[in-house]
Amino acid sequence: MAILMATTSSTLGSKREPATATAVGTRRKRPFLLDLYSTAVGKKYVMAISGIAMMGFVLFHMIGNLKMYQGAEALNHYAEFLKKLLYPLAPKGVVLWILRGGLITMLLLHLHAAWSLTRLNRFARAVKYQGPRDYQVAKFASRTMRWTGIIVLAYLVWHLLDFTFGTVNAVGTDGTFVRGEVYENVVRSLDRPVVAAFYVLANVLLGIHLFHGAWSIFQSLGWNNPRFNTWRRGFATGFATIVVVGNVSFPIAVIAGIVK
Numbered sequence: 001m002a003i004l005m006a007t008t009s010s011t012l013g014s015k016r017e018p019a020t021a022t023a024v025g026t027r028r029k030r031p032f033l034l035d036l037y038s039t040a041v042g043k044k045y046v047m048a049i050s051g052i053a054m055m056g057f058v059l060f061h062m063i064g065n066l067k068m069y070q071g072a073e074a075l076n077h078y079a080e081f082l083k084k085l086l087y088p089l090a091p092k093g094v095v096l097w098i099l100r101g102g103l104i105t106m107l108l109l110h111l112h113a114a115w116s117l118t119r120l121n122r123f124a125r126a127v128k129y130q131g132p133r134d135y136q137v138a139k140f141a142s143r144t145m146r147w148t149g150i151i152v153l154a155y156l157v158w159h160l161l162d163f164t165f166g167t168v169n170a171v172g173t174d175g176t177f178v179r180g181e182v183y184e185n186v187v188r189s190l191d192r193p194v195v196a197a198f199y200v201l202a203n204v205l206l207g208i209h210l211f212h213g214a215w216s217i218f219q220s221l222g223w224n225n226p227r228f229n230t231w232r233r234g235f236a237t238g239f240a241t242i243v244v245v246g247n248v249s250f251p252i253a254v255i256a257g258i259v260k
């Protein structure tokens with residue numbers, strides 16, 4: 001009894017210490033979303049949500065580019081339409097810039113989350129995968145994502161210099177880059193076989209990245225019941241195939257003279 005009373009009074013009398021270092025100091029004052037982002041689960045959520053937003057972009061970008069098959073007027077008109085979104089309610093170009101801002105934010109979040117998840121995995125894998133096979137599969141997938149991601153990023157930089165700024169698209173068959181002549185700029189660039197081959201290769205790598213990404217989204221968001229695996233695989237395969245087939249068709253159509 002004496003021992004019990006002594007223990008109880010010493011417990012009540014002393015202040016409770018925080019259980020972990022993470023509960024101490026500045027961490028507790030951080031906004032909820034930043035606190036969540038400091039965890040692996042939070043980073044995976046950011047990876048998945050920014051990935052979904054960019055998947056939406058690549059899908060709609062590909063669908064929009066199909067206008068190429070309707071001719072120069074249709075594609076150039078579509079590019080002009082994007083600039084005039086919600087015009088005259090909003091000034092010309094404003095909505096497009098808001099969308100671009102959102103896309104850039106998603107890309108930066110995706111890159112940061114990927115970088116910090118890689119660091120977390122490298123330095124703090126407390127729980128090993130169950131077996132050597134699981135380990136090999138996970139390692140192969142994450143390595144593939146890293147390399148295809150880096151190459152797609154390099155492709156994106158080239159692509160913007162090619163079709164948006166025109167800096168690498170000045171040696172076409174009949175002249176130089178002209179702002180607003182979207183169709184003609186695409187044909188001038190993809191008419192070069194090396195560039196066309198590069199577009200095909202980069203878009204196939206994008207497809208591999210999209211396949212793994214679309215598959216992983218469900219895992220990252222915690223919807224990974226094995227019962228849905230067939231559905232998940234179908235979705236990932238279907239999505240990646242549609243985007244790749246559409247995108248790869250453009251350089252092939254230009255080289256084949258279907259789009260000229």
Ligand code: HEM
Nearest residue numbers: 058061065079156159163164182186199206247248250251
């Ligand atoms: C062969 C496939 C593709 C073609 C023919 C194509 C075509 C184009 C064209 C013509 C533009 C300029 C549009 C304008 O100035 O109005 C453009 C912009 C852009 N493309 Fe692509 N694209 C392709 C694939 C991709 C892919 C796979 C990505 C992403 C990984 C991508 C990301 C972008 C971005 C971010 C812009 C800038 C959009 C803007 O400034 O509003 N494109 N693309």
